[in-house]
Amino acid sequence: MKPAPFDYVRAETLDEALDVLAREGGDARILAGGQSLLPMLNMRLARPATLVDVMRITALRRLDARDGMLVAGAAIRQVEAERQVDPRTQPLLAAALAAVGHAQTRNRGTLCGSVAHADPSAELPLTLVALGGEIRLRSKRASRSVPAERFFSGMMVTERRDDEMIEAVAFPAARPGTGYAFREIGRRHGDFAIVACAAVVDRTAARLAIGGVADRPTARDLPLPDSSALDDALDSFAWSLDARDDLHASARYRRELVRRLGRSTIEEAARCRV
Amino acid sequence: MPRLTSDRRHRVAFKLNGRPAEGLAEPRMLLTDFLRHVLGATGTHVGCEHGVCGACTIQIDGLPARACLTLAVQADGAEIRTVEGLAPAPGRLSILQESFRTHHGLQCGFCTAGILMSLDELLTRRPDASEEDIRHQLSGHLCRCTGYGPIMKAALEAARRLRGPAGEGAPHA
Ligand code: FES
Ligand code: FES
Numbered sequence: 129m130k131p132a133p134f135d136y137v138r139a140e141t142l143d144e145a146l147d148v149l150a151r152e153g154g155d156a157r158i159l160a161g162g163q164s165l166l167p168m169l170n171m172r173l174a175r176p177a178t179l180v181d182v183m184r185i186t187a188l189r190r191l192d193a194r195d196g197m198l199v200a201g202a203a204i205r206q207v208e209a210e211r212q213v214d215p216r217t218q219p220l221l222a223a224a225l226a227a228v229g230h231a232q233t234r235n236r237g238t239l240c241g242s243v244a245h246a247d248p249s250a251e252l253p254l255t256l257v258a259l260g261g262e263i264r265l266r267s268k269r270a271s272r273s274v275p276a277e278r279f280f281s282g283m284m285v286t287e288r289r290d291d292e293m294i295e296a297v298a299f300p301a302a303r304p305g306t307g308y309a310f311r312e313i314g315r316r317h318g319d320f321a322i323v324a325c326a327a328v329v330d331r332t333a334a335r336l337a338i339g340g341v342a343d344r345p346t347a348r349d350l351p352l353p354d355s356s357a358l359d360d361a362l363d364s365f366a367w368s369l370d371a372r373d374d375l376h377a378s379a380r381y382r383r384e385l386v387r388r389l390g391r392s393t394i395e396e397a398a399r400c401r402v
Numbered sequence: 403m404p405r406l407t408s409d410r411r412h413r414v415a416f417k418l419n420g421r422p423a424e425g426l427a428e429p430r431m432l433l434t435d436f437l438r439h440v441l442g443a444t445g446t447h448v449g450c451e452h453g454v455c456g457a458c459t460i461q462i463d464g465l466p467a468r469a470c471l472t473l474a475v476q477a478d479g480a481e482i483r484t485v486e487g488l489a490p491a492p493g494r495l496s497i498l499q500e501s502f503r504t505h506h507g508l509q510c511g512f513c514t515a516g517i518l519m520s521l522d523e524l525l526t527r528r529p530d531a532s533e534e535d536i537r538h539q540l541s542g543h544l545c546r547c548t549g550y551g552p553i554m555k556a557a558l559e560a561a562r563r564l565r566g567p568a569g570e571g572a573p574h575a
Binding site: 130177231 | 429451467470539541
């Protein structure tokens with residue numbers, strides 16, 4: 129299908145983009161790589177009055193490590209991160225990126241765009257939640273930073289206000305003595321995950337984040353894999369996510385994946401501790 | 403800051419297969435439709451129009467991408483390469499195209515233009531791509547005819563020829 133009509137604004141500076149958002153609020157949408165937004169437009173699930181293209185704003189084209197975080201600006205495409213991210217400092221992000229869509233969509237799609245779209249099975253929101261990353265929002269009036277765990281508030285719903293845009297997302301770097309692992313099950317490589325798991329394990333605790341089951345990526349602290357309490361804890365985590373039946377998988381299958389894939393992801397992360 | 407209004411058509415210009423191309427497009431016009439209907443370049447096919455099937459895959463600034471998930475106005479100033487740009491000369495085929503022909507890498511041909519554009523980029527960048535790399539690249543495409551086996555054969559054979567003992571020449575030769 130074809131999108132409904134909209135005005136298209138090619139912003140050259142961040143201020144220009146923020147001005148449009150300040151004036152038009154929820155009727156305007158930021159357009160970056162378009163790999164989440166264009167399907168919504170084509171299917172007319174979204175009908176914004178104005179699109180603000182931010183890809184030519186040079187201030188948003190930064191991908192750099194600062195204060196123990198990797199910060200990706202709104203104009204950084206997934207392919208750029210894929211080629212530049214060092215798996216030694218960002219092991220989880222490097223593994224998750226390879227599973228985001230297909231090469232053909234990663235070549236256009238941005239990290240911030242995927243986070244703004246907030247699909248509950250998307251890999252990058254999951255990674256941010258697992259790592260305790262943050263989302264940096266900017267409006268004409270103010271900037272603020274929201275922890276990933278608070279940012280995703282429901283199925284494709286976030287804490288972003290109508291006059292705000294995501295300026296950057298920040299992924300904490302790997303900590304010594306900590307292992308990281310990412311696994312997902314989908315129909316084909318590159319399809320939306322039925323269940324996706326991201327684990328962060330150090331000497332004292334394991335943290336597991338699950339995507340594709342609840343209405344948002346969800347993390348929980350769990351016992352270490354050698355503890356006899358892990359299976360029960362995974363079971364209660366699986367039940368807490370309110371899994372639903374859909375075309376791709378039953379709720380029961382999803383819970384079983386949380387238990388099994390969750391365990392194997394935690395075990396893999398434990399093996400990767402250095 | 404240019405604002406292109408919804409009720410008008412606006413000039414869009416880019417390089418198409420190395421030559422300047424331009425036309426008029428409403429902001430909402432998809433690049434697929436701009437290529438096919440405005441520029442008359444119908445080699446790029448349209449299937450699902452929401453990024454799933456890969457039929458519309460072209461190269462934008464050297465990288466394979468979905469033309470159906472790109473607005474024509476976003477492509478202003480870009481370098482676009484489509485299946486029409488693969489053949490090195492009229493009446494000749496690229497190594498990859500030739501290999502598709504030899505190995506029956508296509509039947510109805512609906513998926514073929516997109517698959518060629520994806521594989522062309524991968525094999526040009528990395529003629530040493532492994533079978534797994536090729537499979538990953540192909541995971542972004544649906545083919546309802548071939549069962550993918552012949553496409554894999556064609557891709558591997560093209561990769562081998564592109565690596566060549568003495569290199570059988572430039573990728574697009
Ligand atoms: S038509 Fe673009 S991916 Fe199907
Ligand atoms: S050859 Fe018919 S869809 Fe691939």
